[in-house]
Amino acid sequence: MPEFPFADRLTKLPPYLFAAIDEAKAEVQARGVDIISLGIGDPDMPTPDFIIEALYKAAKKPANHQYPSYIGLPVFRQAVAEWYKGRFDVDLDWESEVVSLIGSKEGIAHFPLAFLNPGDLALVCTPNYPVYPTAVDFAGGEVQFVPLLKENDYLPDLEAIGDDTWRRAKMIFINYPNNPTAAVATEDFYARLVEKAREFETIIASDAAYTELYFDEKDKPLSILQTPGAKEVAIEFHSLSKTYNMTGWRIGMAVGNAKLVEGLGKIKTNVDSGIFQAVQEAGVEALKKGDHYAEQFRKVYKDRRDTVVAGLRKAGIECEEPKASFYVWAKVPGGAPSTEFCKEILQRTGVVVTPGVGFGQPGEGYFRIALTVGGQRLDEAVSRLVENL
Known part of the structure; x- marks a missing residue:
């Protein structure tokens, strides 16, 4: 059977960051772990x-x-x-x-x-x-x-x-x-x-x-x-x-x-x-x-930001309070490689966060949290992180 090799432009590509995260998440989920994903930046609130x-x-x-x-x-x-x-x-x-x-x-x-x-x-x-x-x-x-x-x-x-x-x-x-x-x-x-x-x-x-x-x-x-x-x-x-x-x-x-x-x-x-x-x-x-609705969404994300930043700081994690976007950029504790840190967090807590190095080498030593989960699920995710960091 013909092998049909990929073009060079594809073979040079690294695995797409979020596809790799989904694969790791599926492996943990298969063990029956309750997954809370703070990985991909996909809003959880419905379209108005x-x-x-x-x-x-x-x-x-x-x-x-x-x-x-x-x-x-x-x-x-x-x-x-x-x-x-x-x-x-x-x-x-x-x-x-x-x-x-x-x-x-x-x-x-x-x-x-x-x-x-x-x-x-x-x-x-x-x-x-x-x-x-x-x-x-x-x-x-x-x-x-x-x-x-x-x-x-x-x-x-x-x-x-x-x-x-x-x-x-x-x-x-x-x-x-x-x-x-x-x-x-x-x-x-x-x-x-x-x-x-x-x-x-x-x-x-x-x-x-x-x-x-x-x-x-x-x-x-x-x-x-x-x-x-x-x-x-x-x-x-x-x-x-x-x-x-x-x-x-x-x-x-x-x-x-x-x-x-x-x-x-x-x-x-x-x-x-x-x-x-x-x-x-x-x-x-x-x-x-849509301006009125956008304003309401901003209030929701602000509350989520405050919850996450307070939780991370309680756990001794260095992070800055973002002025915009729905991401929190935080320092990996202890100087561990960001990919290994995020894998360990996923294994231990079921919480998905994104390794900073996946966005480029200067991102090494950081991880990203997406504020795209709310309510009790976000509180639960933060509690798991606080207890395990």
């Missing part, structure tokens, strides 16, 4: 009813059963532009500066195909969402990791990147609020990054999926597009997934520089057929009427 009702109404329209627009319905892109204006005071031309995505992950994964040639350099700030370097690899590009360290508030040291590297770099991936560290970018950082990008003609690919998960108005996250000059060099990826508990709906957007949006759109016209129009119509309702 008004969005579901909008989908139901739109799904009954025969016109929505045909192929959708490759780049998104005008009404959806208009709603995105209006939302950006209301939330960030950023002006977008919905026709040329907005493209719909089948979730932001899809757009991020396809974007390098539009602008990287084989051998081109992309900078990836790490610890990072694993899709960034994978997307560069698939495009034949070269990845150079830029460490995000606690002493720099998990912001890249832009001056430590030499001018020769900046000249080679076709793009740089950033992500704020950050997954996994929960760090938030400052106005000054964005200004300095945009200045560098304009000087060296480097594309900024900004993943901003968590901007609406913040816990205090004074810490309200920024869009890089609020920075003067950013639209000359930046594209920003956003999503309805985390803001409105719509991870399974697969709907997001990329916005910003018209040429960058156009390039991504050209890739998409060749590899997908757009988002089901009924989902887009429901997305319009979410963007127009």
